[in-house]
Amino acid sequence: MSGAEIPVSGADTPVGSADTVLRLTGALGDGDRIAVGGKAVGLAALLRAGVTIPDTWVVPVGGEPAADDLARLAAVAPRWAVRSSATVEDGAALSYAGMFRSELDVPAAQLADAIAAVRDSARSGRVAAYRERTASGRPLLDVGMAVLLQPFRTPVRSGLWLGRAPGRGRLEWVHGSGDALVSGAVTPAWEEWAPEGPAGGSEAEPLTSGGLPVGVACVALQDALGVPADLEFALLDSGLVWLQFRPMTTALGESPGPVLAQADAKVVHGIAASAGVATARALRLRDIDDPRWEPGAVLLAEQTDPDWVPLMAEAAALVTAEGGMLCHAAIVARELGVPCVTGVGAVALERLATGGPVAVDGSAGTVAIL
Secondary structure (H helix, E strand, C coil): CCCCCCCECCCCCCCCCCCCCEECCCCCCHHHHHHHHHHHHHHHHHHHCCCCCCCCEEECCCCCCCHHHHHHHHHHCCEEEEEEEECCCCCCCCCCCCCCCCEEEEEHHHHHHHHHHHHHHHHCHHHHHHHHHHCCCCCCCCCCEEEEEEECCCCCEEEEEEEEECCEEEEEEEECCCHHHHHCCCCCEEEEEECCEEEEECCCCCCEECCEEHHHHHHHHHHHHCCCEEEEEEEECCEEEEEEEEECCCCCCCCCCCCCCCCCCCEEECEEEECCEEEEEEEECCCCCCCCCCCCCEEEECCCCHHHHHHHHHCCEEEECCCCCCCHHHHHHHHHCCCEEECCCHHHHHHHCCCCEEEEECCCCEEEEC
């Protein structure tokens, strides 16, 4: 598909707010972050690494697509993914994972509304809570919002990779769309990789694409990028496509291995998602507006989405029934410094929900009823 009729930024074309829609190329670098945002910069790095990404157009910060721009995009594809690319997003210090809105499977006729919704998410309460908790005395930078536009295709499988060191990392994946994986709605399949190859996993065989293990591709791409990498990918009918790259912002804990059987009625085992220990009263919430919430309590939830960040920032620890080490709840908990155990299961979560004190060990992946 061609973007020739839509303004294209190249090595000799500086990015600026006068551009309304531009085709993403590998020429974009970190110096363009103020105009195109961090997610666009990460995708450009993937292009320079020689891997396949979706065809991507960018509405720069301050740009406003004209009707003819949107009409030309509608001729490219009938349905679109509309993703955030904030200037503060996907940096070396903070990821802002899941803080901003993305809209998937958007009809071309609704692109303008989806672009506006993604932009508006920069002013949400969850972004404010995340910024306040992670400021650590640093001045808060203004948030500019560029928007990425990509033709939407439904994946066969979706996954995430978080790197530990050269040749090392953890891969988690699910069937279908990655929404369930990043939101923590399901407990994913997982693999650990070391320089020697696979170092454990939940499945009998590694996930493959075209007959080759996806973990091998993750290791090779991470080596090409030169830093421990946070990568998102999709397996389409046509093969492996990379959706996002950002540097790791916090160290990933050691692999928790398989979730253990709940043999001790007073100790619940899950996935060690964010290191640290905390002892406090446990409160099971089913929505973010539950009036029973008490700052300083251990937050128990089936799963969390980014709207839970204000509560996560106030919690002594977080425990979820579903999710893995790489879902948004786990990534944000690590950046907030909140101990977190995911994937304990619905039955175990209810055992914890008596309102009494519990001891959460986010390094060991355990929650003890006191």
